[in-house]
Amino acid sequence: MxxxxxxxxxxxxxxxxxxxxxxxxxxxxxxxxxxxxxxxxxxxxxxxxxxxMSQNPAAWDGRTGKAGPSTLSMPVAAKxxxxxxxxxxxxxxxxxxxxxxxxxxxxxxxxxxxxxxxxxxxxxxxxxxxxxxxxxxxxxxxxxxxxxxxxxxxxxxxxxVGSLLVLWFGVGSGLLPLERLRQVLASRTPDALTPIPDKPMSRDLLPLVNTLNHLLGRMSETISRERRFTSDAAHELRTPLTAIKTHLQVARITQGTDAEVAMDYAEEGVARLQHTLSQLLTLSQVEGAFSWEDGSVADANEVARLAMRDAVPHALERITLDSDGIRAELALPQALAVTALRNLLDNALRHSPASNSVRLEIRRSPETVSFHVFDRGPGLSDDELALATQRFWRRGSGRGSGLGLSIVAAIAERFGGSFELLQRSDGGLEVRLTLPCMVGSVGEDFKHVLVPSKGSKMPTWPAK
Structure with a gap:
């Protein structure tokens, strides 16, 4: 219809x-x-x-007998x-x-x-x-x-009937600007994401046109970002693949120590490639449609313990944990919370001297939990701080995939938290990751109610 x-x-x-x-x-x-x-x-x-009758009583006074047939002629209308x-x-x-x-x-x-x-x-x-x-x-x-x-x-x-006819033509005339807008949209090519001209356009349709232009702008930005991401990902994956292929060829034509060294380099390239793919999958999972079927709740202390274990499984002494041990349930899945904190610890350990430890502090408030990571690395300049969360960005020829901080920022944004990089006055960086927590989960029993934040999409998990 x-x-x-x-x-x-x-x-x-x-x-x-x-x-x-x-x-x-x-x-x-x-x-x-x-x-x-x-x-x-x-x-x-x-x-x-x-x-x-009362004006002429003589005509009927004392009269007896029945009235005779009337000679009065009655009109048809009076029958x-x-x-x-x-x-x-x-x-x-x-x-x-x-x-x-x-x-x-x-x-x-x-x-x-x-x-x-x-x-x-x-x-x-x-x-x-x-x-x-x-x-x-x-x-x-x-x-x-x-x-x-x-x-x-x-x-x-x-x-x-006349009103309905007039209404039919009136509605058609009133919907004419909408029909023109439909024709404009129908004539556009699939890759045309330029704004729709708002002149000449009915004033009543301007909110619709503005909404469509806003949607087209976001689509254009998303497509550009995905194209840039695809191009960067292809470049990042091509480099380790080329290195792996080269080392395997060297191992094939050589023997002894040279072959073993080539295989070690190939294994290192495979590990780097695996890490990059894992980071890409995590980033895709965070930014895409996320499944909440797991329903596992993340405790801040447990998240810190798991992240430390994953970051340095055989050298936990390199990380100093400062926590009061108070229970605090985070309003996001445990796997993503561990991934975000592990990336921060990996980054801090990579840029800190082996003789210095990385300090991890957990600070709680009624609605949020903040993880503070302090390192003794060379730090970043103001320009580098602005570029640090961009995908595939690395300072110089540094190692890594360049996706760790991007994943942390994406997780914080997805669940209504915040992520900051701060230059320390005594050297190194301070990284602050703030995540929302459950209502009443700090220092008391968990009530299984989420604290909604602007732009976040969080379900209410069932009580255990």
Whole structure:
């Protein structure tokens, strides 16, 4: 169903229902008014006849016997009316068609009765010895009401049909700017992400056009970022693959120590390639549609322990942990929290001298948990701090995939946290990773309620 037809049906049905209810209300009131008016006519006719008869009492005073046939000629339109005058039970005057026996027995006032298979409504007045009865046929009343109804409904129906026709063309004219916008969008190529011109455009469509332009801008930015990411990823993967291929070729044509060294280099390239692929998969998982089926809850102390174990499985003494041991549940899956903190520790250990340790501090607040990583490395300049979270960025020819800090920033942004790199005055870097925690999870029992943050999408996990 088209939008034009849908609007016409909605507005048309509303008009029909509204005006139909008004028409029924009007016809109901008209019927009551007509019945009252016709009853008044019967009563006035009876009083008028009684008044005329009382002006000439000699014409009927002392008269006996039944009234003879009336020579009065009644018009066709008056065939539904009847009148009868009686005195002391004897009919002294009546209209043609009136039945003396039936009208004579009519009760005083208004009454309805059936005469010769027809329904009549009568009014009987008794004054000065005279009994005057006037009556009209109910079928005549029904015919009159039907004629009035048809006369009143015909203009209404004609006006309603005309209104629907005008409404059809009016809706079409009102939707014309939307049709123009549809044609503009239909004529665009799939890769056209330039903004839609807002002139000439209906003022009512400007919010829609602005929203579409905003969407096109985000799509263009996303596509550009993905293309850049694909290009960088292809370059990063091609380098270790080329190195692995070269070392394998060297191992094939050499023997002894040279072959072993070439195989060691090949294994190192495979490990680097595996690490890069793992980081890429993690980044894709964080930025894409994430599955919450695991439902495991991350405790800050457990996250720190696992991250330290993964970062330096055989040299835990290189990391100094400063934590008060208070329980604090993070509002994100444990695997991602461990990945983010491990990347920070890996980066700090890589750039710190082997003789210096890396310090990890855990600080809690009612709504967040902050991980602070301090290293004794060379630090970064202001320009390098701005580039540090970009994908595949490495200072100089440094080792690593260049994705670690990008993954940390993506996880923090996805779950409503924050990520900061700060230059220390005494040398090295301070990295702050702040993540949201569960309501009431710091220092007390876990209540399984998430703290929503702006832009985050977090479910409520069921209680254990």
């Amino acid at each position: 088209t939008l034009r037809l849908r609007l016409l049906l909605m507005i048309g049905i509303s008009m029909i229902l509204m005006w139909g209810a008004v028409a029924l209300w009007m016809l109901h009131g008209l019927d009551k008014e007509m019945q009252r008016t016709l009853d008044q006519r019967l009563a006035m006719s009876a009083h008028m006849v009684a008044g005329l 539904g009316l009847a009148c009868q005058v009686s005195m002391r039970g004897e009919v002294i005057a009546r209209t043609p068609g009136a039945t003396p026996e039936s009208l004579a027995t009519a009760a005083l006032g208004f009454s309805e009765r059936e005469l010769r298979g027809e329904h009549w409504r009568s009014y009987t007045l008794e004054t000065n010895g005279l009994r005057v009865t006037t009556a009209d046929r109910l079928t005549e009343r029904d015919t009159l009401l039907r004629n009035v109804t048809v006369a009143a409904a015909t203009p209404f129906v004609a006006a309603l």
